[in-house]
Amino acid sequence: MMDVISSIQGVVWGPVMLVLLFGTHVFLTIRTRVIQRYVFKGIKLSVTPDKEAEGDVSGFGALATALAATIGTGNIVGVATAVASGGPGAVFWVWLTGLFGIASKYGEAVLAIKYRVKGKDGAMNGGPMYTLERGMKQKWLGILFALFAGIACFGIGNGTQGNSITGMVNNTFGISPVITGIVLTVATGAVILGGVKSIAKVCEKLVPFMAGFYILGCIIILVMNHEYLGAAVKLIVTSAFTGNAMGGGFIGATVMMAIRFGIARGLFTNESGLGSAPIADAAAMTRNPVRQGLIAMTGVFWDTIIVCAMTGMVLVSSILKNPEGMSGLTGGDLSSAAFATIPVIGPIVLTIGLITFAWSTILGWSYYGERCWVYLAGEKTIMPFRILWTIVVFVGSVASLDLVWGIADILNACMAFPNLVALLGLSGVIAAETKKYLFNDNLDGWSDDEIPVVDK
Numbered sequence: 001m002m003d004v005i006s007s008i009q010g011v012v013w014g015p016v017m018l019v020l021l022f023g024t025h026v027f028l029t030i031r032t033r034v035i036q037r038y039v040f041k042g043i044k045l046s047v048t049p050d051k052e053a054e055g056d057v058s059g060f061g062a063l064a065t066a067l068a069a070t071i072g073t074g075n076i077v078g079v080a081t082a083v084a085s086g087g088p089g090a091v092f093w094v095w096l097t098g099l100f101g102i103a104s105k106y107g108e109a110v111l112a113i114k115y116r117v118k119g120k121d122g123a124m125n126g127g128p129m130y131t132l133e134r135g136m137k138q139k140w141l142g143i144l145f146a147l148f149a150g151i152a153c154f155g156i157g158n159g160t161q162g163n164s165i166t167g168m169v170n171n172t173f174g175i176s177p178v179i180t181g182i183v184l185t186v187a188t189g190a191v192i193l194g195g196v197k198s199i200a201k202v203c204e205k206l207v208p209f210m211a212g213f214y215i216l217g218c219i220i221i222l223v224m225n226h227e228y229l230g231a232a233v234k235l236i237v238t239s240a241f242t243g244n245a246m247g248g249g250f251i252g253a254t255v256m257m258a259i260r261f262g263i264a265r266g267l268f269t270n271e272s273g274l275g276s277a278p279i280a281d282a283a284a285m286t287r288n289p290v291r292q293g294l295i296a297m298t299g300v301f302w303d304t305i306i307v308c309a310m311t312g313m314v315l316v317s318s319i320l321k322n323p324e325g326m327s328g329l330t331g332g333d334l335s336s337a338a339f340a341t342i343p344v345i346g347p348i349v350l351t352i353g354l355i356t357f358a359w360s361t362i363l364g365w366s367y368y369g370e371r372c373w374v375y376l377a378g379e380k381t382i383m384p385f386r387i388l389w390t391i392v393v394f395v396g397s398v399a400s401l402d403l404v405w406g407i408a409d410i411l412n413a414c415m416a417f418p419n420l421v422a423l424l425g426l427s428g429v430i431a432a433e434t435k436k437y438l439f440n441d442n443l444d445g446w447s448d449d450e451i452p453v454v455d456k
Contacts, residue, residue, distance in 0.1 A: 005406035012413035018263050021273045024420055025100035028107050031427050032434050035294075036102045039301050042294035045443075054451065055285030056124050059295045061200035062284035066277040067299050068203040069157065069364025071211065071307060072357050073164055074269040076350070077332045079311040084330040086261030088232070088319075089239030091312030093262025094269070098304025101272030102297045107423050107430045109296030111135060112278035113289035114433065114447075117454045119379060123196070125454070126282020127368075128275040128419040129375045135426050141418040143376065145275060148414040150372035155408025157365025158389060159396025161358040166397045168358075172351040181397030184359065189390040192366045195382075196283050199363050206363075210356035211307060217349040218310040220342055225317035232317040270304045274412065275419030279368045288447040290437035314338050362393060378455070 029036065046060050057065070082090040108128075115134040116126030129142035162184055166177035191202050222229060240262070243254045271277060277296065286292040318338040319326045326337050339350040366389050373381040396404075423430075437443055 002403060002406065005403065005410070008410050009406060009413075012410055013264070017413055017416065018260070018267065020420060021104075021267050021416065022097060022100065022263055024273055024423055025097070025104050028103035028423065028427060028430065029100055031431050032103055032106065033439075034103075035106050035297065035434065036099060038294055038438065039102065039298055042296075042298040043301075045291055046295045046298055050285050050287055050291065053285040053287040054124075056196050056283040057200040057285065059284045059286055059292055061197075061204055062280050062282075062292065063295050063299055064203040064207045065196070065200050065280040065283075065364050065367060066296065067207045067211075067302060067364075068199075068360035069276060069280070069368065070269070070271050070299060070303050070361075071207070072161070072269075072361040073354055074265065075303065075307045075357065076214075076311055076335050076354060078265045078269050079308050080315055080332065080334040081330065082261040082265035083312065083315050083319075084334055086258040087239050087243065088235045088312075088316045089237075089241070089243070089255070089258030090262035090265065091236045091309070091316060092240035093259050094266040094312060095305065095309050097263050097266025098270050098272075098300050098308065101266070101270050101304065102300045104272040104423060105270070105277060105300045106293045106297040107427070108272075108275065108278040108419070109281040110289040110293035110430050110433050111422060111426055112282040113284070113286060113292050114429065114449055116282040117452050119374070120453070120455060121379060124283045124451075125371055125374060127279035127371060127375075128415075128422055129372065130282070131278075131422045131426065132418060135429065136422055138421075141421060145415055145418040146372040146375045148411045149276065149279075150369055150376060152408045152411035152415060153365045153369030153372070154389070154392050155404040156412055157369065157408075158362055158392050159399070159404055160408070161361045162393045162396035163399070165355050165358045168351050168354050172347055177398050181394045184362075184397055185390055185394040188359070188362055188366075188393045189386075191363055192386050192389060196280075196367055199367055200283075203360065203363060206356065206360055210353065210360060211302065213349070213356070214353035215307065215310060217339065217342065217346075217353065218314050221314045221338060222310075222317065224341055225314075225321050228317040228320040229313070231320055232313055235320070236312065236316055266304060266308070269308055270300045272300055273420055273423065274416050275422075276365070276368050276415070279371050280364065282371075288437050288443070288445055289433050289449075291443055293434075294438075294443075311335075 046063055049058050111131045112126040115131045116124050119125055129146040132142035133139040166180040169175050169180045240258055281292055281296045284292045315338055329337055339346040370385050373385050
């Protein structure tokens, strides 16, 4: 069965998908006249509450919820896998994918706000399913997206994350997965039962802590490896275009391997084009779509341009410093070896980073899944979903989930296709909204789009 799943994974996440995703990033970069140049304006807006606007959470709360789901183990283990398989040049392509991916993340958020609706309970609902239904007039594609995301969330956003946490805690501290699973389940239930406001409140505090804590660990390692930083940067850039044939800690990687693994890992870590983050963005208090679009795109900046880049520098500089000790290591083992250079507390720093990254993913994806099921079957699904989600946290913590991970990975790819249809099909809308509010210097202007109230 796993062989079949692996074969399907290879097809849906093959060259066609990678070219389609990266191509969309580049196309929207051109269509928005390089929206990336406004990333610092987006950062400023993210800490400037728009309290008079309609929405469930602040713009920063929506960003934090999306970042909670996006910043995960892929930022550490995923980058390590890219370096091990594609050589040091893969780091450059991870970074470049994030740079272009900013445009897609911006476009997703703009559409999510423009086409969001209000439920009978007053909660905001939005995301690709509503964009496809209201913007593209293709409700069947919206249903497909919601169905794929509503199922995939239990695997890639829940069970597998819980499994990673209990495994790391057991390896580092020797605590039984059952005990960790119980604690994790109770903590998750206490947060998600309060809905998006509770999730956003926790994520607003958790995301800065977990990112700051991990980045501090990276900075300590980079200071310890300062003699190798220049060589690491040079190797990353040159290997991205010439390949790498040196021995020691690196396998002989070609340019195509660097591109393939770098782009693939970059796309996985920041989720630009996947369609998940705009579900959270739709809940934001914002006076027009572009304001939240600018805030949302900073998520890719923090996730990939900063966190993934620092992980890559830590790994490559550590391998240059100790090629024999890190030779042959891959994935999590490569990350562990790099952080082990910090005396005593290195492995603890890495473990806490991975635990917080994984738990935040569980919180963020719970909201994504819930809103998808609300779209499919109405508000009556909210409480059953939250209870089931909490149960799956414990099941995932103590069970083997290779098959679940594989199926969820396939469904993630299936999510991306309808979302990319919306992004490309409505690129003119994205460009028009950008011109209306950003290029006409009207970011404080109020949208004249009416938010309809729906039965579900």
